[in-house]
Amino acid sequence: MEGLIPCFRNPPDPTIMRKVVFFTLILFCTDSTFAVSHSLQYVYSGTSEIPNLPEFVVIGLVDGEPFVHYDSNSHKMTPRQEWMARSEGPDYWNKESQNLHGEESLFKNNVDVAKKRFNQTGGIHTFQRMYGCEWDDETGATGAHEQFGYDGSDFLALDLKTMTYVAPVMQAAPTKQKWDRDNTRKDRYKRYFTQECIEWLKKYVSYGKSTLERTVRPEVSMLQKDPSSPVTCRATGFFPKGIVVTWRKDGVDMHSDVEVGETLPNGDGTFQITSKLTVKPEDWKMNSYSCVVQHKSLQDDIAVLLEEKNIRTNQGGISWGIIVGCVAAALALVAVVTGVVLWRRSRTGYGKAGTSYTDSENSSQQQPKVHPP
Template identity: 55%
Template sequence: MKGFILLVLGIGILHCASAATHSLRYVYTATSGIPDFPEFVTVGLVNAEPISYYDSVIRRETPRQDWMAKTEGSDYWERQTQISIADEQTFKAGIDNIKLRFNQTGGVHIIQKMYGCEWDEDTGVTEGFKQYGYDGEDFVAFDLKTKTWIAPTPQAVISKHKLDRNIANNEQKKHYLTQTCIEWLKKYVDYGKSTLQRTVPPLVSLLQKTPSSPVTCHATGFYPSGVMVFWQKDGQDQHEDVENGETLHNDDGTFQKSVHLTVTPEEWKNNKYQCVVQVTGINEDFIKVLTETNRALIIGVAVALLAVVAVVVGVVIWKKKNKNKKGFLPTSTSDTDSDNSGKVVQKT
């Protein structure tokens, strides 16, 4: 998938996602050519909520949730810090290495890695993933079933072969992703259950800048991030002339999402349009009906309400390609990457 998004530490989830599905993932990002931005950043996330943070400026792993600070002691944070310091050096070298493969010199470049796991509390089904990317493109990804690496670009083939040859390391990776990661995920969910398992209903508004602009259905303040926002016309789901926005993270830990409908005044007048919002874990639909009588009000408040649609700018990553791709991070594609070291050093 091409292009970057500014990571609002929340990721869109299909409406069918279960409220009992939990995830633990770590995102590593190394950059070059970006002034006044840390060259290396790591973020730990549980259910899309940040739990830990490290960057090359502060050089300390720090908690991002009160319940993490209270449950894990200094030994834990020192261990995580040392892992991040080691990865920082590897990732910085990795940028130079991969730039050579792509025949690049200057400019802005970004390497990322993401790994982690998911656990369905109801069914017991688990899943693990580890992926790398470069400049917004997939680079290499670990296949749990075959314990081999997938290289979608010619420049990644060298890394794939080196990673594939390290059979013992790939065995360890699978063990971490399918067992160790799941054990820690369950601990974290238990630590933060009062926060992670809460539900908060959305505030839904209809917005329109001008009479000829698309009508925006904006849902905000909801939790968890699993949400479905869609338009209906005369009781039927409307798919044409609809543009879906990303699920984004608010400053207070809740989420927001917008869906835009292009509709003519005649269609608006002669048909019943409504926006429906469904949040995972809340057994209630939140509906806003679009009518001719409320059109003036919608236009009048649009500018004021849109002004508060602010997101927390975090780490640069690219969107998921599909449900199975879990997000994606560019890898430290250095041939000296810890993936080739014969030793699996993962955050817990």
């Protein structure tokens, strides 16, 4: 789990940057679904010894769209969407900035505590938290999630049904035991996740309704490096991010020899995804293969036949430089670099930035800092 970060004043070490960029891709790799749901997600990240990166960064997302940002260099919560900037006044931003400024010392302490528990001293280390909620505006169903990680691995996760924590590593056991015994803390957080977070999610959705509920149809193309390489079906420029890309052989969905990529941001508010098919040229020339794309913006599915005329070749391949360039555009837009590789399987929304859950082992217990209704 690496850190979140806004723009770079001085470029970090290339090795570190490559890791950071990779983890940035992971942050936005949420699985694609067609659920009519909205999510509020926050990621807090504390880091140590990463050159030119703030030690503490927070990014907030509504429906996967970054809408607020905070870091320990500026000490300010700032909007990342026009609809957010025009919907809240100075009091909101000042209160959020004050609340998150208080989180900085907690997160720095959490990194130090984790290092001691893992018998570590110096070096690059990260402590991260993701939390929030989800709401289906058709069925009314809601959900919530809270999870902590350290150095790219799961550290602690909340079981909302029992309001107890799951500790996958022995170093997290002291925190689990402390929080599981604290009934006041349990009641406070349960109320937040089941009520207050949902209320704020609905409010933010109403702010950005025209943006969050827009639809943009995907552009679909096929790429192949050379005749012996897998064929890549690429859908790009779509919104919302929920999408399904499948390969069919003679009209039947394929499940083998297919590798579906992650949904990634383009940097302009739209998304892209790829799906690779490994097939011999003589095979696809003798059978009917097609890439089929389903998306909310489409009245009918897009189906592209695997034919030579539909394939664009790329003899040079897609270079790392191009990937970094694309991600850099996304970084400039959302002002965040994060390491969330440990939570690839956690795809739902998260919570309210103004709520403090990061009770350090060596700090006094914090009360949730929740926005007024």
